[in-house]
Amino acid sequence: MRLAQLSETSGVSTATIKYYLREGLLEPGDRVTATQMDYDARHVHRLRLIRALLEVGGLSLATVRNVLTVMEEPDVRPKDVERAAQEPLSTRAGLQRTEATSDAAVSEILALAEDWGWAISPDSPAVYTAAEALETLLRLGQTGLADQLDEYARSAEIAAAADVKASHLDGSTREATEALIVGNVMGDLLLASLRRLAQVHRLRESQRSGRCCPASENRSGTGHCG
Amino acid sequence: MRLAQLSETSGVSTATIKYYLREGLLEPGDRVTATQMDYDARHVHRLRLIRALLEVGGLSLATVRNVLTVMEEPDVRPKDVERAAQEPLSTRAGLQRTEATSDAAVSEILALAEDWGWAISPDSPAVYTAAEALETLLRLGQTGLADQLDEYARSAEIAAAADVKASHLDGSTREATEALIVGNVMGDLLLASLRRLAQVHRLRESQRSGRCCPASENRSGTGHCG
Structure with a gap:
């Protein structure tokens, strides 16, 4: 044409x-x-x-160029695939290891990965992205979510297992690499939006039942809050 | 000061x-x-x-302004909290319902929500974001991931349950609304990076064992694949 x-x-x-x-x-x-x-x-x-x-996906043109380059290599090396899979994440958030990311946060993410048996390089970009998100939560006083790290790892484990089934994650072919990258970028969006839907449901439930909202309950004293 | x-x-x-x-x-x-x-x-x-x-979080200044406005309302209405929780997602991806989002994709997401017992409004922004991600996967020929929708919903359910425990999702106070919004934005990043780490582990496993790669199985005929 x-x-x-x-x-x-x-x-x-x-x-x-x-x-x-x-x-x-x-x-x-x-x-x-x-x-x-x-x-x-x-x-x-x-x-x-x-x-x-x-x-x-909301990626930048530079990131798109990088992932397309990896896809095109005739003999894709495992290291390149790992990098490509993580790149859309680290670049979208504009993150690299910064001074703001404490050793404590990095150690906590590495310990979590070890608990879950994830054999990863300590210098994987996603380690720093996770550490930066954790550090930011703590800096803003949101310790509740930081206490739920293990549940987030459980959620991530289920998603990664689905990714493997979906796209033959071995990344040994051009098609497998493309499936991995596209699946990661669209999967982020899919997971984030499904999480919002599950949340909205729980939000409505707690408003109806008066559970999970101690503050208004205390104010009204009716036990029916929201 | x-x-x-x-x-x-x-x-x-x-x-x-x-x-x-x-x-x-x-x-x-x-x-x-x-x-x-x-x-x-x-x-x-x-x-x-x-x-x-x-x-x-990578939000735009306009989105930050919107979520801060919701946080500041002295008497936050449930509708506003729902909107605020979903806004950082829909705006980051720059998504609204577009002509490209087919009724079929929207129906599939609504059916998934019903399967999981999520009582949501059919016009929730996150429904369209999820539908757009699904539609894009199908348009790019990635049907494998679309077949794993139920597993993604399971992953999202676990994350949302952790969110509830973490931040008292009722959103009845300024603090609860802030916890919800910050938790959603940083949680997206945390979940996406932990998913990458779990993936990299599985990627390395499958490269070592030759499992999970039917293409190589067929070529090598060893019969070890997952």
């Missing part, structure tokens, strides 16, 4: 497609004439992938 | 503090002289909260 049709099929404007071509995010099509290229289904898929990571 | 000390204690520059004051994100201090204000621990806390939501 020609550029105009690629644009129509993918829903991406020709100006944006040309930009991705210049930036190397999209491979050139086959040259038909001196000025015309021919594109195929792979180009449509790649454009959908780029738009999904940018628009739905 | 004076502005200079507030800046030193909070780690936020005086120019940024003045900007937050002008924008109404930070309440004015007590006037000491015509040109000097006095700030206290509440201002330090508020500045830390704003920076955490912006820098660690």
Whole structure:
């Protein structure tokens, strides 16, 4: 197909497609004439992938470029796959190890990983992201959530098991790497929104029953709060 | 304390503090002289909260303003709390219901919520965010993850139960609302990073054992795969 049709099929404007071509995010099509290229289904898929990571996943163009680069390596090394899987997370939050991340928070995350039998590198980017989130909670006085770390690990374990079943996490092929990255980015969003739905339900329940709201109960004294 | 000390204690520059004051994100201090204000621990806390939501949580300034507004309402209504809890999610992803979100995806999320006994409004923002993530996975050919929806719901249920224990989710007080919002934003990050750590472990396991990779099984014919 020609550029105009690629644009129509993918829903991406020709100006944006040309930009991705210049930036190397999209491979050139086959040259038909001196000025015309021919594109195929792979180009449509790649454009959908780029738009999904940018628009739905909220990744930056630089992060999208990095993960696409990993996907394209003909012989993907395990280290690259691990990095790629963690990158959308660490870059989206704009996190790297900062001075604000205390050794105590990092140690707590490493101890949690050990409790759960997760054999990971102590310098995995996700260790620092988790430590930064924990540290921030404590700095803001939210110790309750920090006490629930083990339950969050349980929740994460179930999600990771589902990820394995879903995408053959071995990452030994280009397809498996793509499944891992797309699954991680969209899975974050899916998990976060399902968590909100389960919360809203519990929120309504506690408002109806008067449980879990000691403050208003004490004020009204009726035992029916919310 | 004076502005200079507030800046030193909070780690936020005086120019940024003045900007937050002008924008109404930070309440004015007590006037000491015509040109000097006095700030206290509440201002330090508020500045830390704003920076955490912006820098660690990755929220936009507009979203931070919205959630702070909900926190400040003296008599928070349940509807407002529900909205505030979901807002950081829907706005971070920049999502609203779009034409791209099919009725089928929305129905699937609503059916999942019903299966789990989550009594929610069909028009909850998180329903559309979940549907958009699901729809995107299917559009990119990642059907494996879409088949694991029930496991993701299980993971979300465990996290939401931990959230309730952590922060008295009733949201009937300013403190409970703040705990809910901060817990949601940092909890997203914590869950996403712990999920990555659990994944990396499984990834390494499957590379060592050759399990969980049917493609290599078929090629090698060893029959050891999970």
